[in-house]
Amino acid sequence: MTGAMRQVVAFGGGGFSQESGNPLLDDYVLGLTGTVNSRVCFLPTASGDADHYVVRFYNSFRDRARPSHISLFRRERGVPDIRSHLLAQDLIYVGGGSLISLLGVWRAHGIDSILREAYEAGVILCGLSAGSLCWFAEAVSGYHDEVNRVPALGFLPHSNAVHYCDGTRRGAFHRHLLDGMPAGFAAEDGAALRFVGDELVEVVASRPEARAYKLERRGGQILETRLATRYLGAEAPDNVVPLVRQAA
Amino acid sequence: MNARRRILALGGHDFDRRAGNDAICDLIVELADSPRPKICLLPTASGDPEDQIARFRRVFAERDCVPQAISLFRLGENPVDLREELLEQDVIYAGGGSMVNLIAIWRAHGLDEILRECWAEGILIVGQSAGAMCWFAGGITSSQGDPAVASGFGVLPGSLCVHYLSEPVRRRRFLRAIASGELEPGLGLEDQTGALFEDTELSETVSAREGAAVWEVTPENASAREVELASRQLKDSRPPINGTRADILELRQTLATRAARRRASQRRPGRLD
Numbered sequence: 001m002t003g004a005m006r007q008v009v010a011f012g013g014g015g016f017s018q019e020s021g022n023p024l025l026d027d028y029v030l031g032l033t034g035t036v037n038s039r040v041c042f043l044p045t046a047s048g049d050a051d052h053y054v055v056r057f058y059n060s061f062r063d064r065a066r067p068s069h070i071s072l073f074r075r076e077r078g079v080p081d082i083r084s085h086l087l088a089q090d091l092i093y094v095g096g097g098s099l100i101s102l103l104g105v106w107r108a109h110g111i112d113s114i115l116r117e118a119y120e121a122g123v124i125l126c127g128l129s130a131g132s133l134c135w136f137a138e139a140v141s142g143y144h145d146e147v148n149r150v151p152a153l154g155f156l157p158h159s160n161a162v163h164y165c166d167g168t169r170r171g172a173f174h175r176h177l178l179d180g181m182p183a184g185f186a187a188e189d190g191a192a193l194r195f196v197g198d199e200l201v202e203v204v205a206s207r208p209e210a211r212a213y214k215l216e217r218r219g220g221q222i223l224e225t226r227l228a229t230r231y232l233g234a235e236a237p238d239n240v241v242p243l244v245r246q247a248a
Numbered sequence: 249m250n251a252r253r254r255i256l257a258l259g260g261h262d263f264d265r266r267a268g269n270d271a272i273c274d275l276i277v278e279l280a281d282s283p284r285p286k287i288c289l290l291p292t293a294s295g296d297p298e299d300q301i302a303r304f305r306r307v308f309a310e311r312d313c314v315p316q317a318i319s320l321f322r323l324g325e326n327p328v329d330l331r332e333e334l335l336e337q338d339v340i341y342a343g344g345g346s347m348v349n350l351i352a353i354w355r356a357h358g359l360d361e362i363l364r365e366c367w368a369e370g371i372l373i374v375g376q377s378a379g380a381m382c383w384f385a386g387g388i389t390s391s392q393g394d395p396a397v398a399s400g401f402g403v404l405p406g407s408l409c410v411h412y413l414s415e416p417v418r419r420r421r422f423l424r425a426i427a428s429g430e431l432e433p434g435l436g437l438e439d440q441t442g443a444l445f446e447d448t449e450l451s452e453t454v455s456a457r458e459g460a461a462v463w464e465v466t467p468e469n470a471s472a473r474e475v476e477l478a479s480r481q482l483k484d485s486r487p488p489i490n491g492t493r494a495d496i497l498e499l500r501q502t503l504a505t506r507a508a509r510r511r512a513s514q515r516r517p518g519r520l521d
Contacts, residue, residue: 048295048321055508073295073346075393098321101292104356105349109392142324 006119007032008135008155008195011128012162012187014206016060017053017096018128023060024206024232025192029126030065032194033090041089042069045105046097046130049073053095065091072105083114091124094131099141099150102130112153119155126192129162136160138181140173149176157198159184164213173215174222183216191229203229251370254279255403255445257380259410259437259462260344263303265489268440268456270307271482275442275454276339277311279372285338289317292353293345293378296321300343313339320357331362337371344377344410347398348391351382360401367403377410384408386431388422395421397430404448407434412463414439423472426465436463441479456482 009032015025030038042057044050049071061067070085071078079085086092092115094102106112119125125135133139137154140161149172152160161173164186173186185193185200190210194202203212214225256279261272277285289304291297296319308315316337318328334340340363342350354360367373373383381387382400386407389398395418400408409422425431435443435450440457443450453462463474 046321048292048297048319050295050297050321052508055505059509073293073349075346076390078393080393098323100356101320101353104352108348108352 004120004122006122006155006197007124008119009124009126009192010132010135010160010162010185010187010195011126011192012132012164012210012212013096013128013189014192014210015093015128016056018189019206020056022206025190025204026060027064028192028204028232029091029093029124032124035090038065038090039088040065040067040091040093041086042067042093042095043111043127043131044069044095044097045072045111046099046102046134047095048097048101050097057093057095072109072111075109082109082111083117086111086114086118087121087123089118089123091126092118094125094127094134096127096129096131099130099133099139099152102134103150103152106134115153116155125155132162132187132193133160136184138176138184140169140176140181140186142169148172149179149181156195158182159215161186164188170224174224177215177217177222178220183214185212185214185227187212200227203227205229205231206233207231208233251368253367253370253447255367255373255375255383256442257383257404257408257435257437257445258374258376258440258442259380259412259460260414260439261376261442263300263307265486267458267484267488267490268460268482270484270486270488271456272440272442272454273307273311274485275456275482276341276372276374277308277313279444280313280338282338284312284314286314286316286336287339287341288334288337289315289341289343290320290359290379291317291343291345292320292359293343293347293350293382295345295349304341304343320353320359330357330359331365334362334366335369335371337366339372339374340366342373342375342379342382344379346391347378347381347387347389347400350378351398351400354382364401364403380410380437381408384434386425386434388418388425388431390415390418397421397425404445405432407431408443409434409436409465412436412438422465423474426467426472427470429467433464433466435477436465436474438462453477453479454482455479456484 044053047053135155138159139150139152141150188210190207191205191212208231212227301317305315383403384400385402388409438460441455441460444452462477
């Protein structure tokens with residue numbers, strides 16, 4: 001562990017949850033841990049701890065990491081001390097689902113403050129969809145058939161949108177920025193934003209065409225800038241742990 | 249719309265054929281008092297598992313109800329207007345699971361206020377386990393692991409402890425909380441028993457399994473006193489199918505896990521948000 005480098009990798013979508021057979025984003029976050037047999041803890045809270053999701057996580061990580069998960073719906077069967085378990089991880093991986101439910105449950109169990117502690121101690125945080133949105137000050141989240149602005153954990157001072165491929169989310173993001181939402185980032189499925197501290201340091205993608213954007217308000221206008229993106233499939237980057245590819 | 253405000257709290261119930269569970273489903277339909285009751289499951293407390301939803305749909309469809317479930321974890325895929333949808337029901341059934349999560353999630357979605365409105369409008373509220381305790385001032389949850397006192401929404405006064413004799417550690421924690429005044433006096437509900445409240449008064453207790461009782465628990469001399477209440481006995485309308493042998497359950501579990509692995513390896517990318 002390198003100490004106090006605070007890192008978040010926010011996926012617009014993708015990883016084992018959505019890209020079966022394409023391990024590029026998951027390999028990328030494993031590579032960032034700087035250890036070969038990383039401890040990775042999955043938090044499937046946003047899905048209601050769906051069993052099939054937990055099984056998919058283990059199937060995807062058991063051959064290349066030391067995976068574990070925490071169920072907040074079945075605490076009696078899980079790790080006895082959540083705090084020390086999370087603090088001992090190299091990577092905490094948050095699954096997708098309902099952002100509102102995720103935040104409600106985490107706050108009820110005090111997971112939000114444990115995650116803050118883990119983040120400050122250098123545990124890498126990553127996730128997709130709700131598991132990306134949660135780290136930011138504000139999220140543009142789709143539910144109830146409309147796109148809403150939801151205050152999230154605020155580990156990063158920016159705003160965030162995921163699955164940024166449809167016009168509804170784009171329109172909503174622009175509208176909320178004009179209403180005073182802090183400037184932020186949007187990622188398409190397959191694109192991931194890597195932050196060190198509050199700064200975006202890199203955008204990577206598991207698909208050649210996946211993009212991410214920086215969005216900010218300039219007067220009465222929204223400036224949406226496409227960000228330079230490194231496609232992870234072009235060549236094996238130096239920092240990626242050699243992976244054991246699973247049969248598709 | 250009649251405006252009887254009713255909550256049926258169940259100490260332990262599932263949508264299967266174990267002794268008493270059928271009779272409780274029949275009671276719910278009888279209390280719904282409608283030719284083809286609309287009944288909606290809120291499986292929030294257990295994270296909206298599909299198997300629970302499927303069993304719920306089956307048992308109430310075969311009773312000529314219109315069953316429906318609302319998943320707060322999948323609103324992204326199935327957007328609904330929660331208030332409008334819930335106010336149309338005759339019965340709302342809150343499933344069991346984690347009481348702490350149930351309360352946190354409902355509050356985060358504003359569902360506690362909507363359900364209070366449904367109750368005031370005369371929609372029958374049924375809840376089992378966590379879904380029962382949440383309506384009271386407090387209860388005993390195992391959401392954090394060891395049984396602990398938890399506050400509910402306080403729609404009903406007093407406290408509730410579920411799975412009363414089947415989970416002795418929970419019961420002991422309840423007795424201690426009543427004795428010390430941490431919890432208001434209340435009821436201990438065994439599995440397959442229920443307590444019906446009209447407005448905020450206990451109107452009837454029922455037992456659908458032989459020997460299962462409802463207990464009134466009050467403090468007495470720094471201790472707690474349990475008194476068995478006389479309950480109306482409910483009968484299953486068909487022979488129950490009781491317990492499955494442990495080895496058969498284990499086989500099923502293994503097969504289900506393997507099937508899930510197979511499905512996972514074949515799964516196409518989906519959208520989560």
